[in-house]
Amino acid sequence: MIAHAVLFGLISWIASVVYHALRNDDVTRAVVAGTKRFASFYLLALVLSVGVFFFTRWL
């Protein structure tokens, strides 16, 4: 499960950086913006996953 989380994280980061590179000619800025956007969404997904995990156990 952890391996899948890491793998999906990696491909999401790649997609995020490519997306930001489309709108930004400065590559460094694109990488930073893509990483920031990826980190916020990944953190949100992580918190939601942990929340759902504990909620289903509580049920």
Place this chain on the structure above:
Amino acid sequence: MTTSNVKIAVSLLLAWLVPGLGHLRYGRRGKAILYFVLLSLAFVFGLWLGEWRDVHAEKFPLYLLAQIWLGGPTLLALLTTADLRITHDIAQLDAGLLFTSVAGLLNVVVLVDLYEIHLKIRQGEGTAAEATS
């Protein structure tokens, strides 16, 4: 066909074969390197995860529809790994298919970006020509 149209057609073909090569022709060196590194990394990593067996026309035809947008690496993988057989469970086959397919689909986005750069340059040339006349 004008020189500009030939240039974009050749650039799109090159970008399909090798990600980033089209951008290099238009002088976008940074983007070219970024696209080449990210998409090649994703594709080769996906192949490695699938133990070099996740690009196959008969076994995974639907995934091939996504992978083929990264033309060069996919054709190379088809040619070199077609004889490999799946004789055991490949633990990360799904992840491998995901990586190679997403790399292919992201190259579609890169091709569109290249076309947009071409349009911007052509528009700029048109405006400059109007200003001088």
